[in-house]
Structures are given as C-alpha cells and as structure tokens.
Amino acid sequence: MVSFKSIATTTLLSATILAGISASTDAAGKEHQGKALGHAKHAKIAQCKNGQPKNVILMIGDGMGISQLGAYRYYKDNENVPGLDKISFDNYLVGSQLTLSDDPKLNITDSGAAGTALATGVRTFNGAISVDKNKQAVRTVLEDYKAAGRSTGLVATSELTHATPAAFAAHNPSRKDEMDIAKQMARTVKVGKEEQPIVDVMLGGGTDFFQQKDKNGKVTLDLVKQMQDKSGFKYVTSRDEMLKDTNSKRMIGLFAESAMNKHIDRTEKEPSLKEMTDTAIQKLSQNKKGFFLMVEGSQPDWSGHANDLTGMISEISAFDEAYQSAIEYAKKDCNTLVIALADHATGGLSVGTGEKYEFHPKVVDQMKMTHEGLTAKLLEKDADIEALVNENIQIKDITAEEKKAIIDAAKAKDEAKTLAAINKVVDKRANAAWGSKVHTGEEVHVYAFGPGKEKFMGVQHNIQNAENIRSFLK
Ligand SMILES: [Zn+2]
Structure with a gap:
C-alpha cells in the first residue's frame, strides 16, 4: 500500500x-466547436498537419x-x-x-x-x-x-x-x-x-x-x-x-x-x-x-x-x-x-525452427480454441475429454499417438502436460519453436x-x- x-x-x-x-x-x-461549414475542410487539413493531438x-x-x-x-x-x-x-x-x-x-x-x-x-x-x-x-x-x-x-x-x-x-x-x-x-x-x-x-x-x-x-x-x-x-x-x-x-x-x-x-x-x-x-x-x-x-x-x-x-x-x-x-x-x-x-x-526453411502458422485455423482455453476445458470436472479434443482440434493428420498424449495428460489432470501436448501438435505442423x-x-x-x-x-x-x-x- x-x-x-x-x-x-x-x-x-x-x-x-x-x-x-x-x-x-x-x-x-x-x-x-466553432468550426463553420464552409471553412471546415481547410481548417481540418491545417489542423491535421500542424496541430498538437x-x-x-x-x-x-x-x-x-x-x-x-x-x-x-x-x-x-x-x-x-x-x-x-x-x-x-x-x-x-x-x-x-x-x-x-x-x-x-x-x-x-x-x-x-x-x-x-x-x-x-x-x-x-x-x-x-x-x-x-x-x-x-x-x-x-x-x-x-x-x-x-x-x-x-x-x-x-x-x-x-x-x-x-x-x-x-x-x-x-x-x-x-x-x-x-x-x-x-x-x-x-x-x-x-x-x-x-x-x-x-x-x-x-x-x-x-x-x-x-x-x-x-x-x-x-x-x-x-x-x-x-x-x-x-x-x-x-x-x-x-x-x-x-x-x-x-x-x-x-x-x-x-x-x-x-x-x-x-x-x-x-x-x-x-x-x-x-x-x-x-x-x-x-x-x-x-x-x-x-x-x-x-x-x-x-x-x-x-x-x-x-x-x-x-x-x-x-x-x-x-x-x-x-x-x-x-x-x-x-x-x-x-x-x-x-x-x-x-x-x-x-521462433518463426521457423530446426533444419527446415519453413513456417506454416495457418494451421492454427484448424484449432477451434486456444491451447490454454482448451486445456482449461479438458481439466474441468466431468469433461468429456475425447469429444472436446475431437471437436476443437481439427488438424486432419493428427496421429493416434498425439491424441492419446493429450487425453492421458487431461485424464491425469496434469495441466502443464496437457498444454504441452497440444502445443506440440500445432508447433510441429507450423514448424514453430519457443525459447522462453x-x-x-x-x-x-x-x-x-x-x-x-x-x-x-x-x-x-x-x-x-x-x-x-x-x-x-x-
Ligand atoms: Zn507485459
């Protein structure tokens, strides 16, 4: 205080x-306030150029x-x-x-x-x-x-x-x-x-x-x-x-x-x-x-x-x-x-990572929620975890293994692991990385x-x- x-x-x-x-x-x-109609245009331009905001x-x-x-x-x-x-x-x-x-x-x-x-x-x-x-x-x-x-x-x-x-x-x-x-x-x-x-x-x-x-x-x-x-x-x-x-x-x-x-x-x-x-x-x-x-x-x-x-x-x-x-x-x-x-x-x-000269962030359009938002939903009491994953991650080539990693972490109520598993799916396709x-x-x-x-x-x-x-x- x-x-x-x-x-x-x-x-x-x-x-x-x-x-x-x-x-x-x-x-x-x-x-x-006093701006007359006839002069409005000129007055305005002058103000735009020289005036203080x-x-x-x-x-x-x-x-x-x-x-x-x-x-x-x-x-x-x-x-x-x-x-x-x-x-x-x-x-x-x-x-x-x-x-x-x-x-x-x-x-x-x-x-x-x-x-x-x-x-x-x-x-x-x-x-x-x-x-x-x-x-x-x-x-x-x-x-x-x-x-x-x-x-x-x-x-x-x-x-x-x-x-x-x-x-x-x-x-x-x-x-x-x-x-x-x-x-x-x-x-x-x-x-x-x-x-x-x-x-x-x-x-x-x-x-x-x-x-x-x-x-x-x-x-x-x-x-x-x-x-x-x-x-x-x-x-x-x-x-x-x-x-x-x-x-x-x-x-x-x-x-x-x-x-x-x-x-x-x-x-x-x-x-x-x-x-x-x-x-x-x-x-x-x-x-x-x-x-x-x-x-x-x-x-x-x-x-x-x-x-x-x-x-x-x-x-x-x-x-x-x-x-x-x-x-x-x-x-x-x-x-x-x-x-x-x-x-x-x-x-x-990192806008591109590893040994590939590529970056494909448009993959995020296949996500219906943010990774953080989805993680929170998955960890809610009585969440239908599989349905939520299928509904919100519409990445077509997601592997069974990748899906399982997310679902297992969510079932274990492990927030950090769930988030990391979702991040991994998106980053891999975007070829993005994070240094901090x-x-x-x-x-x-x-x-x-x-x-x-x-x-x-x-x-x-x-x-x-x-x-x-x-x-x-x-
Ligand atoms: Zn800040």
Missing part, C-alpha cells in the same frame, strides 16, 4: 498542472514482440499472391523502443515495470505499479490528462486491475495487491473545483476486484456502486448492454470475474477488443477538451507464457482489429494520435499515426513515450 502522503501530493500536483494548461485546451475546444490513444499489445508480429504476418499472408503481404501496422511503423526495467537483480522487464515506464516515464523494479525505486508514487500520463480536464479511459482483456492498466491509474509497490489497486482505480480526484473519477471509462474483466466479497460470497466493498452513486457511471456486464448504451459519458463494463476469455474462446456475453475500443472512444470523445485512452490487448503475453501459437496469433488478430478501428477514427477526427507498441516480447517465438516461458529482452516495434507522431520516431527508451504523451499538454 502506498502511503497516503504520496497520493495526496499527486492530487496537489494535478491542480497546478490544470492551472497551467487550461488556456490552451479551452482555445482548442472552442476552435473545434487533442486526443491520445495508446495501444499496448502485451507481449507482442517483433517475431510474434512476424508470425502474424505469415498467418495473414495471401498465398495466392507471391511474397509476403503487408499487415495493417506496416503503414505506421515509426521506430522501436527498448524495454528495460530498473530492477536490482533482473534485466528483463515484467509488465509492472514496463507499464510504469510507459505510464509515468520512470524506470522502476519488476512488479511495481507506478511507484519509483523508493516505492513513492509517480504521476501517470492518465493523471495528467485528467488534471488537464480531459476524459480518460482504460480498456483491457485482462482484469482491469492487472499490471498494465493498473500502472496508468494506481500506485502500489506490488502488482499483486489488486484489491487495493481497484480502490485506487475507482477513486475521484479534484479537477478544478469539480470532483471527478480518475478514469471515466473502464472496460475489461474484474468483478472480483471491483465488487470485493468475503469468504461467503457476500459483497463487502462495492466499488461499482460507489462509482455509480458518486460519478454517475453506467455499469454494464455484457456485450449487448455495452453496445446498446450510447448516451452515457462514463461507463464501467466488467465482463468477467477476473480476466476475460481469449478472443476465439469468448462467450456471447463478452465484447471483442474492437467493440470495447469503439465504445470507449464514443464515450470519451464527448469531451470537447479531448481524451487519453489506453487500450491493452492483454493476452498475446499470456499466450507467449503458455507457448500457445493459436492464442498468440488470434490475440494479435483481435488487437489488429481494434487498432484498425482506432486508426479509422483518428483519420476522420484529425486531432487524434494513435500509438501502438508492445511493452516487451514474450515466449521467444517468460518475457524476452529484445526491442519492440512502435507505430504512430496522427499529429505528434514524429516524437516517436527512431530508437527510444520506453520511458520516452510518457514524456512524449505529456508534452502534448504543454
């Missing part, structure tokens, strides 16, 4: 920053390293056309970022330190959530944008209290303290004279943390209710409810107790990352002063940890879909900067589109991103 003093300091700083920048945001807001959308593909994107490119390739095709990200590549944390023992970052670097511009120890090496809270760009009167949003497919989204709106020396992190994410801050929620739109998983229960399942702390009562949040728990609501300015959408299911394992109740991104933009863009939105594709990382090629590719695909939608919005809006990057790579994916079960230390791509994109060009340290995003408030 962070000391009360450091949080209080954060709030004081907010007021100072607010006073400093209110003039410029007011001007920008009026310009937008009013809105910033930062998209983080957790664990989406360069080789993971390389695998995705092979997966997306139209084989009837010679050569490898472009993927949507290619048009917006501006550089790369180094992903180092500042840990006394470890020189590869975790998502806490990486999230802190991106959110605050401060390098810290692994496991930290926006605190520095002395465990003191450090300001996040989301807090800065809120203090400047802009709206703020967080979208993730993990629980919202997980490391990356947490790093934008909470401060804690331990990413594991998700109960406290939820409280901080539900807090209000003073913006001018008004009491406002620190985050106006939150969409993802995590009822377990926002409606905290005792051992008997009785709700002991209902943060959602507090947010509804204090700040007029609309609360939704399903895709339908979320899509139906077009009026609310503030929304908390919790679609799972903890993390949401992966894209191809989703239930009907769960929206896609694109749908959550579109919804967040629709809400936040009602603020004429602008907004800051962080969208995390949380689970390429988890697929990397699990060495799950099907999960990796389908999660990047879901991220790509959300990315294209954000770019589309930015192209129309003209005042929006979209940055996409990874916080680090995960799994050490955790994060790897290489640089990652950075993509940017919209006013201000020049700041992200070249090779930069991850902490520079926060400084760049902050600079647009000046």
